[in-house]
Amino acid sequence: MIKKVLVANRGEIALRIMRSCREMGIPTVAVYSDADRSSMHVRYADEAYHIGPAPSVESYLNIDRIIEVAKKSKADAIHPGYGFLSENAAFSERCKKEGIEFIGPNADAIRQMGDKITARKTMIAAGVPVVPGTVDKITDFDEALKTIREIGLPVMIKASAGGGGKGMRLVKKEEEIESSLRGARSEAKAAFGDDSVYIEKYIESPHHIEFQILADKHGNAVHLFERECSVQRRHQKVIEETPSPLLTPAVRAEMGAHAVAAAKACNYHGAGTIEFIADDNQNYYFLEMNTRLQVEHPITERVVGVDLVKEMVNIANGFELPFKQEDLKQSGHAIECRIYAEDPDRNFMPSPGTIRHITEPLGLGVRHDGYVYEGYTIPIYYDPMISKLIVWAKNRDEAIRRMSRALEEYKITGVKTSIPFLARIMEAEAFKTGKYTTHFIEENKDFLFAKPECDGVCEDIVLIASYLEYSAKLEKTRSSEPIVKPASRWKDSQRGAFI
Amino acid sequence: MIKKVLVANRGEIALRIMRSCREMGIPTVAVYSDADRSSMHVRYADEAYHIGPAPSVESYLNIDRIIEVAKKSKADAIHPGYGFLSENAAFSERCKKEGIEFIGPNADAIRQMGDKITARKTMIAAGVPVVPGTVDKITDFDEALKTIREIGLPVMIKASAGGGGKGMRLVKKEEEIESSLRGARSEAKAAFGDDSVYIEKYIESPHHIEFQILADKHGNAVHLFERECSVQRRHQKVIEETPSPLLTPAVRAEMGAHAVAAAKACNYHGAGTIEFIADDNQNYYFLEMNTRLQVEHPITERVVGVDLVKEMVNIANGFELPFKQEDLKQSGHAIECRIYAEDPDRNFMPSPGTIRHITEPLGLGVRHDGYVYEGYTIPIYYDPMISKLIVWAKNRDEAIRRMSRALEEYKITGVKTSIPFLARIMEAEAFKTGKYTTHFIEENKDFLFAKPECDGVCEDIVLIASYLEYSAKLEKTRSSEPIVKPASRWKDSQRGAFI
């Protein structure tokens, strides 16, 4: 039985894991870098050890140092969270060697699913649909035609040696095949000195839909339904929801069964996620497997009523899963918004800094997973995520309204955040109707970045507040400091100061 | 259709109501006294109007002023929250006269259930069990004996004119009846000049169990199951949970049916609560009806999945209830702790003051309904409740552990709070096993107020922190102020200051 857990992570996910451990009566050990002494996970844990300088490669990725702390603190298990060492096969292996339980899959499963080609082959063998296409090179028109007819249009012709869009052609009609093939090959030849190409199904209206799975060490595996993660910016998830507005119950059940098959195919144990790409017609294909807890796991917890971290600990302890597939139901609707310290109006530039004020969203149906506090300085070294805001409601429409309400309540000063941008998404027609793909942000950018109307009064009120803020600052500095000073002056704070 | 709601309340319940209105797209109007300009409900509402001086009789109880604001702001409905005007029949009537929808029952129902005798008679007529006893005066031994044999021992003999424990006798055995009756009568005579007494069943191990009901204007009524509220101090609820650890499914169904009958008996519409007293053997008796939303309503919302405030607004709008009794299920377990600004170690003396720091409990299964913020000064004029902490989990044991975890996360400085006391209750054996009555706090006071063990190191660490805090204060004041100053000096704060 696991008696003490070292959490090899920081920020909200470190707290998330420690919360469940505490509820299980298991003491936790925090590790922290130079930049994180004042971080919440250090206070939250029962024990805390410094592991190195701010850059993660010297601290949160330093396997030797983390193992050393685990031994010193007599932690008999390590939870890696997400990011950092969570999908590092060598770390899983090292833990095993040192007699420390790695709360996650074994190294083989991580390796098998970490390599794209191996993962694809494993999935094909397991009967899980993958994006149709050729892995082998194609040089011949007849061969290309045959393949394309098998796959079905539209397809993408891509240079085998390629990258960066060179030697790439989208083919929508059969009569375009010949010219596209020729064009792609000559471009590939010119760019890479190799004119071989391969062909892949082009998904026109892609939806990113993933399935949460849990598998124990005794061969039992279940899925906990899907998460719709198509609201993305530069392949980064922005908002997730469950159930997916796309899926019918029949397709959901089929995808779930494939997700379980995928987990079994790599002898998986622990919590994992099977990512699929789906089109508007609910054709779906395996994309990859994440062999760890996901950022967006709370929406699943909310609609299924399962604490995933506790299940992970129980699995690591060698327990059998406490439920079967038929025991699990989706109830209501959950949405998660990721709150980042970034400036949506300046191309989402990170906005680290000191939190001056927080008003947290509260009340019915709101879950908030965060780690910052008033006076805390968000370090520049790590991910700019401040918190995750999760709402639940009986149905999707109410959940969207609740998220709007919660975002309106959520006030942070000191740093810029994505809150106004997320609030705008809740008002976008395509999101409200649930008819969106991964192109959502791009396709709706005029609406999302537009400035809402404001009458003259509301602008004048802003001017009055600005007057007050500036004169208060003036008052504060008049005695001791010149007025014009660098911004950092305003960050000085009694709080968070090293004593 | 209700287009704008005035919330005639303050604190957490005003926010609670505004949250649901906002999710429904209904603008809200706040009212505030002199003491509440900086209170959160003023900022939360779309509009805010001052209604008078700090004492509630001149502001939150000032019917004329509130009606005036409703008219000025064109609010077509008023939600009274709990306390203040929520069970004031005259206010309900006045709203009706002014053409404003009172989001609550009509005046007749409030009156009928507000008067103890009328309520008791109504319940008897409706077949709802009431505490057995006589309403009529008894002066004769034989009559007393007959009555007591009907009711069954133990009973309480009480002075008709009485109060304050004078002329009261607990009778456990039949042979005590004569002497107790004589004693009670002579004491009553001496104290009140009237020796008539009445007799009531004495419930030895009382459980306070209440049922939430919802009734529309079309005669439909359902119950949303029970809340166990037996953890009380001086008849004030401290902790509530649902389901009750006492009830079996059969008794629950029977009590629920009686609760619905009670609501129908007074032609009730809106949200209401039927309070019962029950003994260890699940014999239960009607106690009273609260014709309003209760403080502890969130635990019901959590296990049943219904937003009670939205249902109240829909009922006021004349809609039929969207569910029937058989659609409602209890899922999992919920517990609420009331967080008060009070000092458990000094007989729960109120502790108003300025909030210096808050760390709010977050994460899975936690709902927090509060209204204070860092820099906010809790006024001396109103209820000392800071917030309500609600947790949900799959089962009771996990819910208790989760509440412990959440209480440990919840840190407030500036005022003393009941948090440590509540945390201690979560560790009490009688609470953990669910075997408790309204005598719980009294019976467990040695445990609840005991000082847990601490080794020398932890005491020394406290001394070190005290050194640091004191020297930081010293540093802060050295330049400008003498060290020894009244406490209020430390409350000075940039925040919350009137500009």
Next chain:
Amino acid sequence: MSLEINIDGRNAVVKELGREGNLVTFQVDDEVYQVDALKLGEGIYSIIYKGRSYNLEMIDAGSPRHFTVNSFHNSYEVEVIDAQTRYRRSRSKGDASDSSNTIVSPMPGKIVKIPVKTGDDVEAGQTLIIVSAMKMESEFRAKSAGKVKSIHVAEGDTVDANKVLIVVE
């Protein structure tokens, strides 16, 4: 610097021996501690000692020298002893009634009733003043018999915490 601090009746001497950033070395009576100490917010301290993470909340308890210190499972009453305190203590030694019959408001509130007047003889246990705060009334009674020497507030007044209300001698 060195401070004398009383914690739940124990008098201890806390001495700072040195600091380097937030690593501070203290001597508490005879024990030496090297701790990693950080103030994270108003009255919120994080102290790491030998890997253990201690979280402490300092709650003002009436004067800058008095705190209630909460560490989740424990609560301590702490008083920093300064020269003035020592002097006051030495003066009042053996004269416990001196301060104990002075009624001080323990919280901000409103004076509801003062059923005595200056010069009245009062018995031990007699109600001297009723203060209301947050819908709750508190009665303050004389600890021992005596004469009302002075009354510093009037009915209806709003008072801060720690204000002297009535003195009985």
Next chain:
Amino acid sequence: MSLEINIDGRNAVVKELGREGNLVTFQVDDEVYQVDALKLGEGIYSIIYKGRSYNLEMIDAGSPRHFTVNSFHNSYEVEVIDAQTRYRRSRSKGDASDSSNTIVSPMPGKIVKIPVKTGDDVEAGQTLIIVSAMKMESEFRAKSAGKVKSIHVAEGDTVDANKVLIVVE
């Protein structure tokens, strides 16, 4: 007092006409407003005007004179114009390239790479410096052709926001 404030390109004059407690009278250009204004926290304002409740969050945007102001549905860039600003503005009139080819760090971060050196001729669009913060790298390019006049940081340095990194002339 009166302040000139620029809000999203509009220059307005805000003048305080009088205050009584938190009731303040302002003139904004030609309009007169009596508002109930309260600061509730660091950068958090509550303003009630004709019964409407306005909530404003002031977020520092690089200098004490620059704010981003959020009111739930809107976001404004605000700059208080002082004498110094007016002077600077009048000087740089018609010489837009003057300041625009000065690379200033918009956020705290770490200097990853400086692919130019002092004296280099650079083209418009050429990368001058790469700064990393929060797992994201930002490239800063020359807005117009010129010569690198000065470099104020070195690779590996950690910089605050609003620090001048490179000047091109």
